[in-house]
Amino acid sequence: MHSKLFVAAVGIAMTAQAALAADGWPDQPITMIVPYNPGGTTDLLARMAADAISAEVGQPVVVENKPGAGGVVGATIAAQAKSDGYTIFFGNNATNVVQPLINKAVQYDPVESFDGIATTANAATFIGVNAGLGIDDLDGFVTYLKDHANTKYGTAGVGSMGQFTAEYFMMETGTDATHIPYQGSNNAMAAVLSNEVQFMIDPVVLTQAGSDKIKILAAMIPERHPNLPDVPTTSELGYDLTLSGWFGVFAPEGTDPDAIARMSGALEGMVASEVYQEQTLKMGLLPEYRDAAATDAVVAADLETFAAIRDASGISID
Amino acid sequence: MIDNLLLGFQVALSAETLLYCFIGVSIGMFIGVLPGVGPLAAISMLLPMTYYVSPTSALVMLAGIYYGAQYGGSVASILLRLPGTASSAVICLDGYEMTKKGRAGAALMLSALASFIGGSIGILLMAAFSPTLSEMALKFGSQEYFMLMALGLVAASTLSEGSAIRGLAMVVVGVVLGLVGIDLTSGAMRFTYGNFELMDGVSLVASAMGLFGLAEILANIGQGERATPSSKITLRSMMPTRKELRDSFPAIWRGSAIGSFFGALPGTGSTIASFFSYATENRISRNRDTMGQGAVEGVAGPEAANNSAAQTAFIPTLTLGVPGDAVMALLLGAMMVHGVTPGPQMLTQSADMFWGLVASFWLGNLILLVFNIPMIGLWVAMLRIPYRLLYPAIVVLIVIGTYSIRYSIFDVYQLLAFGVLGFVLRVLRFPTAPLVLGLVLGPLMEENFRRSMMLSDGQFSTFVTRPISCGLLIVIAAILLAQMLLAVTAWRRADSEKETSTP
Numbered sequence: 001m002h003s004k005l006f007v008a009a010v011g012i013a014m015t016a017q018a019a020l021a022a023d024g025w026p027d028q029p030i031t032m033i034v035p036y037n038p039g040g041t042t043d044l045l046a047r048m049a050a051d052a053i054s055a056e057v058g059q060p061v062v063v064e065n066k067p068g069a070g071g072v073v074g075a076t077i078a079a080q081a082k083s084d085g086y087t088i089f090f091g092n093n094a095t096n097v098v099q100p101l102i103n104k105a106v107q108y109d110p111v112e113s114f115d116g117i118a119t120t121a122n123a124a125t126f127i128g129v130n131a132g133l134g135i136d137d138l139d140g141f142v143t144y145l146k147d148h149a150n151t152k153y154g155t156a157g158v159g160s161m162g163q164f165t166a167e168y169f170m171m172e173t174g175t176d177a178t179h180i181p182y183q184g185s186n187n188a189m190a191a192v193l194s195n196e197v198q199f200m201i202d203p204v205v206l207t208q209a210g211s212d213k214i215k216i217l218a219a220m221i222p223e224r225h226p227n228l229p230d231v232p233t234t235s236e237l238g239y240d241l242t243l244s245g246w247f248g249v250f251a252p253e254g255t256d257p258d259a260i261a262r263m264s265g266a267l268e269g270m271v272a273s274e275v276y277q278e279q280t281l282k283m284g285l286l287p288e289y290r291d292a293a294a295t296d297a298v299v300a301a302d303l304e305t306f307a308a309i310r311d312a313s314g315i316s317i318d
Numbered sequence: 319m320i321d322n323l324l325l326g327f328q329v330a331l332s333a334e335t336l337l338y339c340f341i342g343v344s345i346g347m348f349i350g351v352l353p354g355v356g357p358l359a360a361i362s363m364l365l366p367m368t369y370y371v372s373p374t375s376a377l378v379m380l381a382g383i384y385y386g387a388q389y390g391g392s393v394a395s396i397l398l399r400l401p402g403t404a405s406s407a408v409i410c411l412d413g414y415e416m417t418k419k420g421r422a423g424a425a426l427m428l429s430a431l432a433s434f435i436g437g438s439i440g441i442l443l444m445a446a447f448s449p450t451l452s453e454m455a456l457k458f459g460s461q462e463y464f465m466l467m468a469l470g471l472v473a474a475s476t477l478s479e480g481s482a483i484r485g486l487a488m489v490v491v492g493v494v495l496g497l498v499g500i501d502l503t504s505g506a507m508r509f510t511y512g513n514f515e516l517m518d519g520v521s522l523v524a525s526a527m528g529l530f531g532l533a534e535i536l537a538n539i540g541q542g543e544r545a546t547p548s549s550k551i552t553l554r555s556m557m558p559t560r561k562e563l564r565d566s567f568p569a570i571w572r573g574s575a576i577g578s579f580f581g582a583l584p585g586t587g588s589t590i591a592s593f594f595s596y597a598t599e600n601r602i603s604r605n606r607d608t609m610g611q612g613a614v615e616g617v618a619g620p621e622a623a624n625n626s627a628a629q630t631a632f633i634p635t636l637t638l639g640v641p642g643d644a645v646m647a648l649l650l651g652a653m654m655v656h657g658v659t660p661g662p663q664m665l666t667q668s669a670d671m672f673w674g675l676v677a678s679f680w681l682g683n684l685i686l687l688v689f690n691i692p693m694i695g696l697w698v699a700m701l702r703i704p705y706r707l708l709y710p711a712i713v714v715l716i717v718i719g720t721y722s723i724r725y726s727i728f729d730v731y732q733l734l735a736f737g738v739l740g741f742v743l744r745v746l747r748f749p750t751a752p753l754v755l756g757l758v759l760g761p762l763m764e765e766n767f768r769r770s771m772m773l774s775d776g777q778f779s780t781f782v783t784r785p786i787s788c789g790l791l792i793v794i795a796a797i798l799l800a801q802m803l804l805a806v807t808a809w810r811r812a813d814s815e816k817e818t819s820t821p
Contacts, residue, residue, distance in 0.1 A: 037724065039362030039648045044655070047366060067724045069500070069517035076514060102505075105512055152773065158505030180772055181502055183585070183765065186647060190584050190640040194456040196773065207639045207654070210663050282657050317505040 025085050025259050029060040032249075033081070033089045035074025037067045041283060045247050046090035048276060049120055049267060053088075053249075056266030061088075070159070071095035072106055079108035083254035088117065088263070092247045094161060097302040101310055102159045103317045110303060112253060116295025117260050118267040119248035121280050122288040125165050125220040126231065128205035130195045131213050138217050138237045141199070145175035152178045154188030154197040159317055161245050162188065162202040164306060165220065167313040168243050169201055189214075203245070206284045220244065226281055243305070246288065248295050257292075264292050319446060322673045329674030330681055335378050338371065342379035343682045346386020347689070350393070353400045353712070354527055354719015357387040358645050365652055373656035374671050378678045380652055384645055385437060385628040385679065388588060389686045392429045392621055393697055397422055398712065400531035405588040405624040407526045407754055408596045412609065412616025414534075419612050422698045423556030428563075428614055429621045430690040432570045436622030437683040439574040440581060440629030445676050448665070451582045451630070452637040458583055460769040461781055465790035466583075467763035470590065470755065472794050473597035485752045488743075492756020495520050496764075503768045515728040522589075524720050524729050525757055528736025529743075529750040531716055535709050536741040556694055562614045569599050569615035573622030580623075581630030584642035585762075588627035593755050595623035629679055636660050636672060 030053070034046040043065065050061035066074035071094050078089035091114075100110045108114075127138070135141050145151055155162035158181055170176055180197050182188035185204040191197045193213045201220070208214040209228055218234045219225050220242050234241045249267060251260055270276050271289035280287045290298060310316070329335060349360045361380050368376035391406035396413030409429070416425040443451065458466075471489055498509045499519030510516040558566070573595040580591035596616060600606055603615040610616070634640045639661035641647040653660050658668050665672055700708075720733045740750055774780035782788050 037358070037362060037644075039358075039365045039651065041651065043362070044366070044651075065725055068726065069514045072517070073514045073726075105507065105510075105514070105517075150775075157502055158500075178772065180769060182769075183502060184647070186641050186650075187585055190456070190634070190638070191459075193638060193640065194459060196459045207650070207659060208661060209659065211639070211661055213638075213662070279655070282655055283651075284654065315505075317500060318507065 025256065026057050026059040028086060029062050030054075030057070030085070031087050032061050032063050033074050033078045033087065034063055034065050035067060035071035035078075035089075035091065035095055036065065038063075038065050041285070042071075042090065042092055042247060044283065045121055045280070045285075048270065048279070049090060049249055052270035053263050053266045056269075057262060063090075070099060070103075070157075072099050072103060075099070076107055078250070079113040079252060081252050083252040085251070085255050085259040087252060089114065089250045089252075090247070091250050092123075093245045093302055093306075096248075096250065096299055097306055098159060098161065098164065101303065101306055102315050105317075110299055111296075114250040114299075115253055115255055115260060116290075116292050116299060117249040117251055118264045118271075118292065119246045119288060119290040119295050119298065120267055120271055121247045121285040122221070123161070123203045123245035123247075124206065124225050124284060124286050125161075125201055125203055125244060126205035126225075126228075127169070127199065127201050127217045127220065127234075128189075128192060128208060128214045129199040129217060130192055131211075131215045132195055133198060135215060135217070138232075138234070138239060141217055142173050142175060145170070145173070145177060148198075149176070150178070151176075151199070152180050152197040154180050154182050154191045154200045156185040156188060156202070157181045157183070159315055160185070162200060163313075163315060164309050165201040165243050166199075167315070168305075168309050169220075169241060171309065171312050172241050173239070203284060221286065225284075225286070227284060244286075246290075246298065247285075248290070250295075260292050322669065323445060323677060325670060326673030326675075326677030329374060329670055330378070330677035334372070335375055335674065335678060336681065338375040338379040339382050339678045339682050340685055342382020343386035343389075343686050344689070346383035346388075347390040347686060349383070350387035350390020350402045350406075352390075352719060353394055353402055353531060353716050354523055355722055356403055356523065356645075357384045358648065359722050360387075361645060361648050361652075365648065365655075368652065369655065373653070373658055374674050376652060376656060377649065377658075377671070377675060378682075380649055381632070381675065381679065382682045384649070385625065385682065386686060388437075388625045388628045389430070389433050389690060391624070392433075392617070393426065395530075396425045396429060396617065397697060397701060398531065398708075399534040400712065400716070401526050404522055404526050404758075405592050405627075406620075407530060407589075408592050408620050408751060409617055410530050411596070411751055412611070412613050415610070415612030416614070416617065417701070420555070421562075421612065422701060423694055424558040424562060425614075425617050426694045426697060427556055427691070428558050428566050428618050430687055430694070432566065432573065432618040432621040433625040433690075434683055434687040435570050436574045436577055436625035437629055437686075438680060439622075440578050440626035441676060441679050441683070443578050443582075443626075444629055444633055444679075445673075448633050448637050451633050455582050455584060455634050455638070457786060459784070460766045460773060461784050461787040462790065463583075463585065464763060464766035464770055465781065465787045465794070466586070467759045467766065469790055469794050469797075470594060470597070470759050471763065472797055473594065473601070484748050488748055488750065488752040489756040492753040492758075493760030493763075494756075495525070495753075496757045496760030499761075502761075502765050503772070513728075515726055519761065520757060521720070521723065521729050521732050522754075522757060523723055524732040525736045526754050527716050527720055528733045528738075529740035529754060531712070532733065532737030533740025533744055533750070535713065536737060537744055538705065539709070556698070558614070565604055566614045566618035569595075569603055569619035570622040572598055572602075573619035574626045576619075577623030577626030577628075578630045581627030581642075582633045584634040584638075584640050587631060587643045588624040589758055591623040591627040592620035593758065595619040596751075625683075632675070632679075636664055636675070637662060639664075 054061040075095040081087035391403035394400040394402045395409040399414040401407040577591040580586045599615040599619040605613040
């Protein structure tokens with residue numbers, strides 16, 4: 001009896017506190033932690049999201065860059081921040097799915113430590129092969145991989161999205177190639193250009209559209225990319241393989257749902273706007289809004305997919 | 319090419335482009351002078367503002383920041399032994415010695431001149447041979463990069479004021495420090511002790527800043543107030559003597575060639591270029607015996623090298639769409655935001671932009687040169703500020719600069735640790751430049767060696783069967799052999815002298 005009363009009392013108190021927080025929120029500037037250097041893709045997207053949230057809630061949203069260790073430094077800081085609605089985090093599937101899966105030093109839990117607010121864009125991954133190999137299409141590429149045991153692919157490093165996507169592709173097509181890591185995806189691309197490695201599967205391949213040194217075989221996204229309407233999708237070609245990175249806003253676990261809802265709303269409007277769509281397409285991305293629940297869901301789903309790839313290919317950092 | 323250049327100058331000389339070029343190079347020069355604050359921070363902060371101007375103007379300005387910083391970087395190196403950018407660290411060695419001899423003005427003048435010539439040569443190569451040079455860059459695979467780095471390390475052992483053994487020992491310390499962080503090839507964490515901020519390795523800027531600048535300040539604290547520099551700032555003290563000019567020019571040509579080469583290779587860049595140039599001058603210049611004691615070649619060569627590298631770095635970025643370093647990646651991102659796709663088609667599809675950029679680079683270099691000369695007097699006058707005022711101000715600047723790289727207080731601790739280390743090494747008479755070079759080259763060398771092994775399935779012969787790699791190997795062997803022969807002759811001579819002197 002007593003304990004029930006206590007629970008009820010605590011429950012009422014908590015609701016009251018939440019309501020209070022929602023009423024007053026936000027009465028001071030909000031900090032958005034970005035786990036990468038200023039000027040990069042994630043940072044540019046984060047700044048657009050910060051402006052949109054700021055316009056909605058009437059308080060400045062200050063971007064704080066905390067780069068390091070592939071985004072883990074910033075994500076750790078955000079995970080440990082107070083869940084008072086004044087610290088939010090702009091992450092992606094590297095910080096909120098891949099790193100926790102492969103990096104044993106990561107202290108935060110992608111599900112337990114964060115509440116999703118929204119996603120704002122998807123990355124579009126393309127399969128690019130050295131043009132000198134004479135591979136014309138995806139079928140030809142799969143045959144090539146089966147015939148050439150010594151094929152190598154380049155990535156931006158161990159545990160990079162490029163490695164996961166390539167391993168996924170090979171897992172699903174029953175092929176095999178040797179992983180060669182580079183310092184960043186641009187150096188890996190230079191290696192594909194010179195045929196030091198034969199292929200890569202990475203969003204950066206988009207920048208080689210029209211090049212005579214790299215042949216872009218397919219896009220691993222549900223629909224053709226507006227920037228490259230001539231490049232077919234994997235599913236069109238009969239390969240049911242889509243795997244995309246995404247970018248999104250998170251709050252430390254336990255942040256007031258009303259505050260999250262207001263921020264989600266602001267981001268929904270932003271993603272729908274023409275200016276934003278144009279801007280993200282120029283950056284080679286695909287604008288994609290997921291609400292708070294859908295963001296949590298995509299994290300959970302990706303954790304499963306990527307864990308399966310990790311287990312099959314043995315990717316890890318220790 | 320002449321037609322193209324005319325088109326380029328038409329674009330570059332429009333009032334708007336010229337204005338943005340001027341703004342860019344001024345900002346670049348200013349942040350170059352500030353210790354620690356590099357072009358990366360400045361460009362990333364200004365990037366969002368450029369969305370509202372035309373793509374050409376935006377890129378002209380952002381690029382201006384990049385090469386402008388190379389001009390400014392050497393100012394603090396020469397005056398205060400404080401590298402403004404990592405690529406001007408090596409200029410501290412002789413530049414600061416020149417300052418101590420009262421030749422600060424001349425050193426700054428030579429560095430401005432070397433920068434201009436180096437930059438102009440880089441631009442000329444870019445205008446004439448961009449497609450050829452990018453083809454050449456693609457011929458350099460992991461094996462070739464490894465051999466280049468090995469050549470650098472062999473040359474580095476001579477980067478010292480004192481004995482070669484001490485220099486070599488410092489290279490090894492640098493390479494060992496370079497092991498810290500996530501191993502690129504395996505993903506293993508090395509010497510990070512669970513610290514996330516060590517996962518990206520030891521900070522290059524913090525180490526250069528600490529070992530050179532902070533150590534210099536620590537060493538001078540005990541020595542009391544220095545006498546105000548003897549040199550009055552007359553026009554004469556600023557002008558290099560005829561001999562200084564004559565000695566500088568060969569170094570400038572060599573530096574420009576070295577810089578243009580390394581700039582065009584994605585993944586190397588101006589820091590490595592300036593170290594290579596210094597090592598070259600240390601071996602073959604006329605004044606090699608006085609290197610490290612204020613030889614003009616030690617300023618002119620590396621300064622020409624880092625500026626020509628800053629220009630040719632645009633070649634792989636613009637013609638292949640492959641940026642060579644973080645700043646270039648940022649510029650490439652900026653182009654994409656503006657709807658320009660760099661790559662093979664840029665020369666045809668966005669010809670006006672490409673040639674506009676080339677022409678604006680040269681105008682920017684000209685602005686920097688003209689702008690720099692009257693500034694020299696002002697910079698030198700800075701030396702008259704008493705140490706008790708100057709030093710605290712510098713320490714504050716270094717700390718802010720280091721913090722600003724990734725907004726991390728941990729980097730400031732690294733800076734302080736390197737400052738103390740630099741001071742201790744100085745007292746023990748160990749040279750610090752080889753340490754920085756080891757830190758720059760070590761990780762690159764390891765990465766490329768292990769990648770070569772993975773690519774060749776563990777065959778060491780891969781280094782010999784590839785022609786360029788084999789050629790580099792022969793050069794390395796020749797240098798080592800020559801060094802041994804020299805040592806043996808010197809030893810024999812000393813031996814026979816001892817014999818004759820003993821009655």
